[in-house]
Amino acid sequence: MSFRIIVLAKQVPDTRNVGKDAMKADGTVNRAALPAIFNPEDLNALEMALKVKDQIKGAEVIVLTMGPTRAAEIIREAMYRGADKGYLITDRKFAGSDTLATSYTLYLAVKKLLPCQMVICGRQAIDGDTAQVGPQVAEKLGIPQITYAEDLVTVSEDKVVIKRRLERGVETVESTYPVAVTVHGSADSCRPRISKLLLKNKHARTVTELQAETQDYTELYANRPYLMIDEWTVDDLDAEQGRLGLSGSPTKVKKIDNVILLHKESTFLTSDDRDVESLMKELIGQHIIG
């Protein structure tokens, strides 16, 4: 039987390195101004998918990502680590999507790849930290969800047992297929690139990327069709237009405020013994401590 695992991954701006040009006037993110990375928890998700593949004969891992042309970088990255194939969902009409519009778009793409047993993604992406897209895709597919997955306990062709990380403990659950899983950052880190796969897949390209290449890939792609990263646009998805992109996003940014600090009259002290001692005396005197 065929066993298909779809990994939803996102290329994210590295929010740890935010510069001045990070936001556009309309309040959306100016992705071009930031370094782009593989969303960290999506790497945990990829690892869990690859672990399933390791244990189930004939299982395939397909990576889906939505984003601009350069997001194909994370599909190649996933292929270097063991993913079998990738699809880039890309169209200007998807721009400005909130989580609801994003989940709708991803759902339409997943639907084209059914049947599948598992849809796996990271719990949340670091550029929004909302943790909404995984459950929203699951709802649209009408399948159960297992959120905050930390460990793949057992997996077989009929069911999966997963340990979940909760705020105050752990819970082990079992589900039949299909099921959606969102993976927590405390799960195993992703395996490194495998040099054999790097050599095999380094020429993987989307159509748009191929057009920009100076080298002629025609013959290579004729012999190795798996190198083609398919691009899907709005026309490839059976979408209700009103549910896509900015217009399909019910949440609107009303305004963006730069952070203004309310200045207190901070008393500056040195690390000098006298300064520290008088501060501690003062706090004790005011009954704040002691």
Next chain:
Amino acid sequence: MKSVFVYCEITEEGNVAEVSLELLSKGRKLANELSTNLETVLIGHQLDGIPALIFPYGVDVVHLADHPELFPYRTLPHAAVIIDLFEREQPEVALFGATSVGRDLAPRISSAMQCGLTADCTSLEIGDHLESKTQREFKNLLYQIRPAFGGNIIATIINPETRPQMATVREGVMKQEIVDKNYSGKIKKIDLSTILKDEYFAVRILDRHIEQNKINIKSAQVIVAGGYGVGSSENFKMLFELAEVLGGEVGATRAAVDAGFVEHERQIGQTGVTVRPKLYIACGISGAVQHRAGMDQSAKIISINTDPNAPINAIADYTIIGSVSEIVPKMIKYYKANSK
């Protein structure tokens, strides 16, 4: 009645979650501003005593779903109860705690209802909106306010068209307030016979290990918090020592938690805990807005930082310029020398 709804979460011990009491308190104020009712949905098993506990927060209606299969929490049956209720009642606003449960449940519901959801709000207000393109005016929207994007900005999010307007809020962000200990509301039992279907129980719970909250930084009067600047979990030991001497707890920024210096339960800020201690000692913390959102209500703030221009200094009562490893031991020494 376009009411304000709060999802009332039940803890492992069968109590109402703190965050739910906080949201009921906030929900009451929002309902007053909108001249509407505050309603809550309570899902679990053996909940007979709970409505009496929450009415004093100003709850007008408790929608009660009581069934042995509804505890412990599972996504699909809880979602089904709420979606059915929301479709019937058409709430104006729906609030969920940003807990493991709320963050699992709320997006599922927003997807089913095709409405907007804002995560981890640090403030909720009522206000109007004029859409500049169409000149359409919207009255009394829920402003969902949260830091965004590395904390450099504060975003105000609205859902002009879709209802309910949904948001999640972390524990500790809103204040708990009893309105009237004799406040009385109605209990409406939800008929589950047509709602719960076998297929909703496809995910089976095999085993659970839930621990008591060991670390309780929320109620600590003194918090010694460390940032990435503390440098290592080894250096954090000093902070633990100071906290112990002062009878407080140790907190941390997200960067320090992500670096593995201390456990996640100690994280203070937008995606962690919000605290209001008598004294907050910020060690090597630069002061990103997400962190400040979780501590700027502290009565007194001391910043220890090598950088005189660190943003945290602007909200500190005292700023000590210098290294944490030099100053913290001195604080311990002089506290011991001067306290009785």
